[in-house]
Amino acid sequence: MARNPIQFQSGLSLPAFLEQYGTEAQCQAALFQHRWPKGFVCPDCGNTTGCRLSRGLYQCHHCHHQTSLTAGTIFHATHLPLTTWFLAMYLLTQRKNAITGTYHAIRGHHAPRYLAEFEYRFNRRYDLKAMVPRLLTVAARTPPMPYRLLKLAESYA
Numbered sequence: 001m002a003r004n005p006i007q008f009q010s011g012l013s014l015p016a017f018l019e020q021y022g023t024e025a026q027c028q029a030a031l032f033q034h035r036w037p038k039g040f041v042c043p044d045c046g047n048t049t050g051c052r053l054s055r056g057l058y059q060c061h062h063c064h065h066q067t068s069l070t071a072g073t074i075f076h077a078t079h080l081p082l083t084t085w086f087l088a089m090y091l092l093t094q095r096k097n098a099i100t101g102t103y104h105a106i107r108g109h110h111a112p113r114y115l116a117e118f119e120y121r122f123n124r125r126y127d128l129k130a131m132v133p134r135l136l137t138v139a140a141r142t143p144p145m146p147y148r149l150l151k152l153a154e155s156y157a
């Protein structure tokens with residue numbers, strides 16, 4: 001019987017993940033690369049020249065608009081370090097077990113979220129090592145969403 005290459009792929013090991021995203025500076029560099037792959041772009045005027053200020057903000061040379069690396073992304077206004085978010089992305093994407101093995105009790109109220117997570121992993125199972133960077137790209141390009149809209153999505157899933 002042929003060995004299933006999807007099931008037996010190695011995935012991203014925890015040491016390899018920590019080597020790539022183990023520090024806050026590494027996570028910031030990765031988020032910058034995924035948010036602005038061709039360099040800084042002002043979210044206000046689209047200008048491509050700017051500088052990094054001492055407080056970690058970026059300032060546009062044209063309109064002097066100041067923005068942070070996380071502003072306008074799914075990480076907007078987070079109080080958690082990026083290393084925590086990256087670890088969550090790692091844990092979300094690298095697990096191979098199913099819902100039944102992951103959660104011992106699934107309430108109907110939370111079932112759509114569990115199914116969405118499972119579906120996300122299932123649809124991207126062909127390349128486990130690429131899942132963290134892919135999820136990071138999506139996170140960097142997804143605007144923040146108010147909690148009430150998230151609740152609506154859960155209700156109509």
Ligand SMILES: [Zn+2]
Nearest residue numbers: 042045060063
């Ligand atoms: Zn600007």
